[in-house]
Structure formats: structure tokens, C-alpha cells
Amino acid sequence: MTLVEPFLFAMFGGTAIGCALGVVFHRNPVHCALLLVGVLLSVSGLFVLLHAPFIAALQVIVYAGAIMVLFLFVVMLLNVKGESSILTPGAAKGFGILFALLGFVELLWTVLSPAAESSGIPEAVLPADFGSPAAIGRILYTVWLFPFEITSILLLVAVVGAVVLAKRKFA
Amino acid sequence: MDTATLIEAAIKVHIVLGFILLGVPLIVWMERKVIGHMQDRIGPERVGPFGLLQTIADGIKLFMKEDIIPSQADKVVFVLAPALTVITALVATTVIPWGDTVQLFGRTIGLHITDVNIALLFVLGATSMGVYGIVLGGWASNSKYPLLGGLRSSAQMISYELAQGIALVGVILMTGTLSLAEIGRAQKHMWFIVPQFVGFVVYLLAGIAETNRAPFDLPEAETELVAGFHTEFSSMKFAFYFLGEYANMMVVSGVAITVFLGAWQGPFLPGPVWFLIKLTAFLFFYVWLRATFPRLRYDQLMAFGWKVLLPVSLLNLVVTATVLAFRGS
Numbered sequence: 001m002t003l004v005e006p007f008l009f010a011m012f013g014g015t016a017i018g019c020a021l022g023v024v025f026h027r028n029p030v031h032c033a034l035l036l037v038g039v040l041l042s043v044s045g046l047f048v049l050l051h052a053p054f055i056a057a058l059q060v061i062v063y064a065g066a067i068m069v070l071f072l073f074v075v076m077l078l079n080v081k082g083e084s085s086i087l088t089p090g091a092a093k094g095f096g097i098l099f100a101l102l103g104f105v106e107l108l109w110t111v112l113s114p115a116a117e118s119s120g121i122p123e124a125v126l127p128a129d130f131g132s133p134a135a136i137g138r139i140l141y142t143v144w145l146f147p148f149e150i151t152s153i154l155l156l157v158a159v160v161g162a163v164v165l166a167k168r169k170f171a
Numbered sequence: 172m173d174t175a176t177l178i179e180a181a182i183k184v185h186i187v188l189g190f191i192l193l194g195v196p197l198i199v200w201m202e203r204k205v206i207g208h209m210q211d212r213i214g215p216e217r218v219g220p221f222g223l224l225q226t227i228a229d230g231i232k233l234f235m236k237e238d239i240i241p242s243q244a245d246k247v248v249f250v251l252a253p254a255l256t257v258i259t260a261l262v263a264t265t266v267i268p269w270g271d272t273v274q275l276f277g278r279t280i281g282l283h284i285t286d287v288n289i290a291l292l293f294v295l296g297a298t299s300m301g302v303y304g305i306v307l308g309g310w311a312s313n314s315k316y317p318l319l320g321g322l323r324s325s326a327q328m329i330s331y332e333l334a335q336g337i338a339l340v341g342v343i344l345m346t347g348t349l350s351l352a353e354i355g356r357a358q359k360h361m362w363f364i365v366p367q368f369v370g371f372v373v374y375l376l377a378g379i380a381e382t383n384r385a386p387f388d389l390p391e392a393e394t395e396l397v398a399g400f401h402t403e404f405s406s407m408k409f410a411f412y413f414l415g416e417y418a419n420m421m422v423v424s425g426v427a428i429t430v431f432l433g434a435w436q437g438p439f440l441p442g443p444v445w446f447l448i449k450l451t452a453f454l455f456f457y458v459w460l461r462a463t464f465p466r467l468r469y470d471q472l473m474a475f476g477w478k479v480l481l482p483v484s485l486l487n488l489v490v491t492a493t494v495l496a497f498r499g500s
Contacts, residue, residue, distance in 0.1 A: 028245075030245075030248070030310060031248075034248070034303075034307070037303070053287060053288065053289045054289055054292070057289045057292035057293060057295075057296050058292070060296035060299070060300065061292065061295055061296045061299050061336075064296075064299070064300060065295075065296060065299025065300055065302070065332070066299065066329060066332070069299075069302050069303070069306065069325055069328075069329055070329070072303075072306055072307075072310075072325070073306070073322065073325050073326070076306070076310050076318070076321070076322065077322065132288060133288075133289065133349055134347075
């Protein structure tokens with residue numbers, strides 16, 4: 001197991017990075033969407049390595065299996081040829097660099113903070129049912145009940161909004 | 172992970188793969204023969220005894236045919252799409268148990284390739300990825316009928332996936348596990364089709380829609396869409412779509428048998444034999460349906476999925492949960 005794990009990590013991580021680069025650099029929107037599916041699948045592989053098979057399955061079913069299919073559906077239906085940008089190329093580049101820098105600083109902060117330094121525990125002991133559907137369900141309906149219910153209301157609002165937009169008559 | 176485990180896994184993978192690849196020609200033969208007799212014809216009978224080798228002959232024909240890729244097609248996706256259909260179907264078969272554990276050479280061997288504790292979600296995930304094979308096949312052909320077929324199928328499969336998943340939740344609530352082997356073992360005294368009959372019917376209908384079989388075969392409705400998403404595919408690429416469709420039928424049947432029809436359990440005969448009998452009966456049912464029902468219209472199909480199947484499956488879930496909660500307290 002100890003021998004296989006780094007290899008699998010390199011495989012899933014490498015594929016995720018490769019596909020993510022492809023999403024950014026590919027010109028064809030359908031190819032981009034497909035590569036994004038590749039990223040999601042590799043990340044779900046990483047979840048399995050982190051002893052979270054339930055999250056991995058949800059990642060595949062919800063994101064790769066449902067949301068990305070709808071994405072593709074829209075891209076195919078609209079038949080987007082080239083990309084049309086809201087921002088001018090210069091502004092887009094500026095924003096990109098700004099956010100990349102922000103993200104980098106944030107990551108650096110987390111890695112270099114004293115909290116990360118002190119948590120040099122070699123191997124955290126996991127409870128036996130860590131990441132199992134039962135454990136996640138229990139914590140979701142006890143500790144995180146309020147945020148969970150708020151999220152469902154948020155989704156309901158989105159559904160109602162979508163129906164209202166779709167039903168509106170354009171005079 | 173020792174060598175014996177690896178060898179065991181390799182043998183089991185070969186058994187399942189061989190079973191599917193040999194089973195698909197037999198199912199196709201059965202389908203043609205049964206539909207032939209139902210329509211007062213005799214069906215294939217020229218190649219081999221009872222026409223048994225007809226599908227093999229068709230396979231060889233497809234293998235020898237010229238492989239055509241349309242000049243305006245997206246070549247990479249065009250090649251990828253049929254493969255995706257087969258891969259997702261085969262991946263889903265890895266967690267379906269076809270028997271209880273057996274003792275062999277002093278080892279306890281479970282009769283399934285692997286039993287992950289999220290097996291049911293694994294199958295749902297693999298089948299939800301199967302949509303891509305069809306959608307992309309339709310898009311990559313760069314031709315209007317395949318595109319329409321592909322779009323139809325993506326809408327259809329997303330709609331029916333929901334009802335299919337929720338129909339299974341009733342059994343998950345009753346057993347408290349997502350492992351297919353555990354669900355199979357829990358049906359020693361009573362098959363789950365009895366307490367979960369509504370769930371079974373919803374799963375069955377949604378499963379037929381999910382595999383694009385008649386009467387839900389709108390993505391390839393030949394009277395309006397030529398051959399739907401696989402119009403431009405020829406030779407082995409077409410054969411792959413064919414193989415994927417039948418392998419998917421096996422997956423849907425396998426899950427239905429494991430979850431609702433007592434898995435490998437049955438009197439007298441050993442587990443794998445019972446599983447095979449149930450699988451054959453289920454596939455016969457598929458063929459029977461095809462010979463019986465006319466195809467639904469597209470708006471009827473969507474209305475049926477969203478306004479009938481989904482509410483019914485949700486109601487089933489609520490009733491099951493309520494009953495279990497009252498019994499538990």
C-alpha cells in the first residue's frame with residue numbers, strides 16, 4: 001500500500017494539473033469542458049486516496065455526471081465558435097495576474113504560518129468510519145445542520161428564479 | 172497487497188470481462204430470435220445451429236468494414252466517444268456481486284471483482300459518466316441528426332438518473348449500507364421487491380430509459396433521426412456503441428437483481444447459477460418490452476420522467492423513511 005499510494009497520487013495529481021492547463025489553454029469550448037471533466041475525475045481519485053470515497057463518488061455523480069453534462073449541453077446547443085470576452089485582453093490579463101498573485105500569497109501564508117509548522121504530526125489516527133456515508137450524514141445533520149438547511153433554501157431560491165426567468169414573456 | 176490478491180483480482184476481472192464479451196452476442200441473438208417469434212417470423216437460423224453464430228458473423232463483418240471518419244468531424248472526440256460508452260459500462264460491472272463468498276485454496280473469495288463500501292454510488296457514478304459517450308458521439312460527428320440525437324439523450328438521461336437514484340435510496344435506508352454484497356446478503360429471507368415494489372418499478376422504468384432501450388429509445392428514433400447519435404459511426408466504432416448498450420443493459424439488470432430481486436439467493440442451485448437465471452429472465456423482459464410497446468413521443472417522455480417517476484420515487488422515499496423511523500423508535 002505504501003508503495004502504490006505515491007504512484008497513484010502522482011498519477012491523479014499530474015492528470016489533474018495537465019487537464020487544468022488544458023482547460024485554460026484550449027480554444028475549443030467543448031474540449032475545455034471535457035478537460036474540466038478530466039480534472040474533476042482526477043480530483044475524485046485524490047479524494048479516494050484521502051480516505052473519502054463518499055465525497056469522491058459525489059464528485060463524479062454531481063459534478064462530472066450532471067453539472068458538466070448540462071455545461072456541454074449548453075455549449076453544444078449555442079454552438080459557441082470562438083471565445084467572446086467581456087473584458088479587453090489587457091484588463092483580463094491584469095485581473096488574471098492579480099488573482100493568481102492573491103492565491104499564491106494565500107497558499108504561502110497557509111504553508112508558512114506557525115500553525116502548519118507545529119502540526120508536524122507524522123500520521124493522524126483516523127476514526128474507523130472516517131469518510132463513510134454514515135459518518136458524513138451524522139455530522140451533516142447535527143453539527144452542520146444550520147448551514148445545511150440554509151444551502152437547501154439557497155438552492156430553492158435558485159430553482160424558483162430559474163422558473164421565473166424561463167416563464168417570463170418577452171413582449 | 173500480496174501476489175495472491177493480485178492473481179485473484181486478475182482472474183475475476185477476466186471472468187467478468189469474458190462473460191460480458193461472450194454474453195453480448197448471445198443476448199443479441201436472443202433478442203432477434205425472440206422478437207422474430209413474437210412477430211410471427213423465425214429470426215436468424217442460417218449461421219450455425221439455431222442461428223447461434225449469426226451475431227459472431229455480424230461482428231466479423233463489422234470488424235472487416237471500412238472505418239469512416241467524416242472529414243468535418245472532431246477526430247479525437249469522435250474516436251473517444253464510443254470507447255467511453257464501453258469503458259463506463261465495464262467499470263460499473265466491477266462492483267456487482269454474482270455470488271456469496273466461497274472458500275478456495277484456503278482463501279475467502281467474494282464473488283465480485285471488488286466490494287467498495289460505496290458500491291451503489293460507484294455504479295450510479297459510472298452510468299452517469301456513460302452519458303458522455305452518447306452526447307460526444309452526437310456532437311463530434313458534426314452532422315445534424317447525430318447532434319439532435321445526442322442532445323435528446325443527454326436531456327433524457329439526466330432526467331431519469333434522478334428518479335433512478337432516488338428509487339434505490341429506499342433499499343439503502345432499509346439495509347443501512349451502500350455495499351451491493353451486503354444488500355444481497357440482507358435478502359436472505361425476503362427479496363426487497365416485496366417491501367420496495369414502488370422503488371423497483373421506478374428503477375426499472377428509469378433504467379430502461381437510461382439504457383436508451385425501447386420504448387424510451389428516442390435518441391435513436393430512426394423514423395425521425397436516421398440512426399440518432401451513431402448515424403456517422405461505422406465498423407468497430409458502431410460495434411462499440413452496440414456493445415456498450417448491451418453491457419449497460421447487463422449493468423442495469425445486475426443492479427436491479429442485486430438490490431430488489433434477492434441477488435444470487437435462491438433455493439437448491441448455487442449462487443452464480445441463480446444470478447445467471449435472473450439475469451437471463453431480466454434481459455428477456457427487456458426484449459419483450461421492445462416487441463410490445465411503441466416509442467414514446469419526446470414531450471411525453473420528459474413529462475413522464477419529471478411529473479410521474481420523480482414524484483413517485485420521492486413519495487416512496489418519504490414513506491419508507493417514515494415507516495422506518497416509527498419502527499425504529
